[in-house]
Amino acid sequence: MKPLVVALPSGRLLRDAIRLLRAAGYRGTDGEDRSLVWQWGELTVIVAKPVDLLTYVERGAADCGVVGKDVLLEQAHEVYELVDLGFGRCRGVVALPAIRRHLWEDPRQHLRVATKYPRVAERFFWERGRPVEIVQLYGSVELAPRVGLSDGILDLVMTGATLRANGLVEVAEVFQSTARLVVNPVSLRTRSEAVQELVARLTQAVQEVP
Amino acid sequence: MRISPLYQGKEIKPPWLRLPVGLRDWAPEELAALRAVEGRLRRSFEAWGYQEVATPALEYLDTWSRGMGSRRPASLFVVVDRTGELLALRPEMTVPVARFVATRWRGGVARLYYVGSVFRGDPGRGNSREFPQAGAERVGDGGPDADAEVVALAVEALQQAGVRAVRVGLGHAGFLRALLDAAGLGDGGPVAQEALYRRDFVTLSSLLDTAPADVRRVVLDLPSLRGAEALGRARALGVGREALEELEAVVEALRPYGVDGAVEVDLGIIRDFDYYTGLVLEAYAAGSGAPLLGGGRYDQLLERFGSPQPAVGFAVHVERVLAACGQAAAPAPALQVAYDAPSRHRALAWAQRARAAGLRVAAGPGEGEGPGPRVSFRGQEVWWVEPDGSRRPITAADLDALLEGRTP
Structure with missing residues (x-):
């Protein structure tokens, strides 16, 4: 039987994703390996950029994947989101420079908001009927208000340290995020047993590992 | 329409040589x-x-x-x-x-x-x-x-x-x-x-x-x-x-x-x-x-x-x-009919008969090209040319056999 292909996201979630797979009893090469494809017994583990992860799973190149809820919210997709893996906990928030937080109080105030999540931002402001201009960036979003590129940001916060270091204060929470297990809809059916076993073992591991 | 190239000095194709994103030709x-x-x-x-x-x-x-x-x-x-x-x-x-x-x-x-x-x-x-x-x-x-x-x-x-x-x-x-x-x-x-x-x-x-x-x-x-x-x-x-x-x-x-x-x-x-x-x-x-x-x-x-x-x-x-x-078998190429000036009339008339008989025929002057077998009309002679280039003369009876789908 062909091994089940599981895609893990490179970056901040990778270490915890590997730890969880180990806790679920899967064994294989260490994550220090520079290769992006590992054989882990009955699993083939691949490492992909978080923004690409859903593409691998949706097109069936990977049967399953680990991906942040933030990415699931930002990208349209047709995968099954089956398990909250618990790690990678963070929130998406709107933040403004402390000295300009009053801008948020007036819902008629037009805001320029820099973000890595343009679709989420568009939906958030549109649903509330707040006028907004979205500035899409690919990283270091907190820089934008400091140099006048935007009035505020919509970005992930974990501890809030980055916000504080840049003189930003949270004015609204947009979403909460943790890592999720996603499954390709066809793999769910054609690789049913292998997928169910992975789901069961990960679910158990999530409950055991705090 | 003005086009700004992505790479300096590298020729990029004008829009009429490209397709809009997400659309394709089928060869x-x-x-x-x-x-x-x-x-x-x-x-x-x-x-x-x-x-x-x-x-x-x-x-x-x-x-x-x-x-x-x-x-x-x-x-x-x-x-x-x-x-x-x-x-x-x-x-x-x-x-x-x-x-x-x-x-x-x-x-x-x-x-x-x-x-x-x-x-x-x-x-x-x-x-x-x-x-x-x-x-x-x-x-x-x-x-x-x-x-x-x-x-x-x-x-x-x-x-x-x-x-x-x-x-x-x-x-x-x-x-x-x-x-x-x-x-x-x-x-x-x-x-x-x-x-x-x-x-x-x-x-x-x-x-x-x-x-x-x-x-x-x-x-x-x-x-x-x-x-x-x-x-x-x-x-x-x-x-x-x-x-x-x-x-x-x-x-x-x-x-x-x-x-x-x-x-x-x-x-x-x-x-x-x-x-x-x-x-x-x-x-x-x-x-x-x-x-x-x-x-x-x-x-x-x-x-x-x-x-x-x-x-x-x-x-x-x-x-x-x-x-x-998976991939389906490619369809067989059409039969080619090649001719020179003196045999043109005869070649095209035979091609018409062949089409009427249900063969797929591509006819043109010169030696013919591309894959598949050819019937080459040269003056009074007719040659059967294999895809590998080997050739042999064929008769009027062979041409009739071709119309019935039999290779000479």
Whole structure:
């Protein structure tokens, strides 16, 4: 039987994703390996950029994947989101420079908001009927208000340290995020047993590992 | 139009030498493979008494909104008509077939099929904006017999098209609706429905915290609620009894078709609830990351076009079927007829006879080129030229034999 292909996201979630797979009893090469494809017994583990992860799973190149809820919210997709893996906990928030937080109080105030999540931002402001201009960036979003590129940001916060270091204060929470297990809809059916076993073992591991 | 090159000094092609993003050409050998699959799908549809129907590529935007409801893709190719109304390129074919039946069909059950391109304005993640679709719709009768016929046709069409190990799953939109109702979410219902539609079982799990434990269990088990025990497990819950009875009746009605091995109950099939009213189906094959076809019963669609009638059908994603079939054998190249000036008249006259006899013939001056064998007319002589270039003279009798399909 062909091994089940599981895609893990490179970056901040990778270490915890590997730890969880180990806790679920899967064994294989260490994550220090520079290769992006590992054989882990009955699993083939691949490492992909978080923004690409859903593409691998949706097109069936990977049967399953680990991906942040933030990415699931930002990208349209047709995968099954089956398990909250618990790690990678963070929130998406709107933040403004402390000295300009009053801008948020007036819902008629037009805001320029820099973000890595343009679709989420568009939906958030549109649903509330707040006028907004979205500035899409690919990283270091907190820089934008400091140099006048935007009035505020919509970005992930974990501890809030980055916000504080840049003189930003949270004015609204947009979403909460943790890592999720996603499954390709066809793999769910054609690789049913292998997928169910992975789901069961990960679910158990999530409950055991705090 | 001014073009700013991405790389200095590197020639980039002007727009008229490129295609818009998401659109493609089909070269002859690619198209031959596609047409072969389409042809096999057509033959299945025809064999089951379905008749082909064609509707225009453009219809009023309102037609799509009215017909598809929330299922309408956010992004369509829209053009403004000379009267100022908005038209959109068809994103699917079931709505126009329903509109056709509602406005043009003269009574009785309509068994119709279609083959053609559908369009999306912005498919996301590099998918195509035009892709070939083929499908069958049976309009005018409800009940398990109609459902079963359509399911069996779906199985047969895919098998005949060359897909190995076809699996068709049968679910029920009404069961999912009843299940969410039984969860007693009140105002949270639409949110839960949306989460289910997005296949977001993490959100569903937290939304269903207050639901009866057995209902919650079944909702969260939907992704694996299929196979022989699925109906029994669902029935034990006592929810959506009518839907489950319908589904069971379809399974029963399917027996004479002999497709049991390829069909299973799959209560986790999630298709748009606003559109589908009963049976839903999807087909899968290993190696294709997305369903090969999808469909179901949509008893309220015709009503939106003024002619309430039950209907059931499915649409095949032909490119996925093509990918799942592997490569078909390339068709044999046409016979080439080459000639020089003195033999021109004789060569072209013979080519005409050959075409009349049913051969595919490409004729031209010179030595001929490309793959495949050639008949080369030189003055009073005629040569048979093999693809490898070896040649031998042939006689008038050999030419006659060629007309009957015999190689000299």
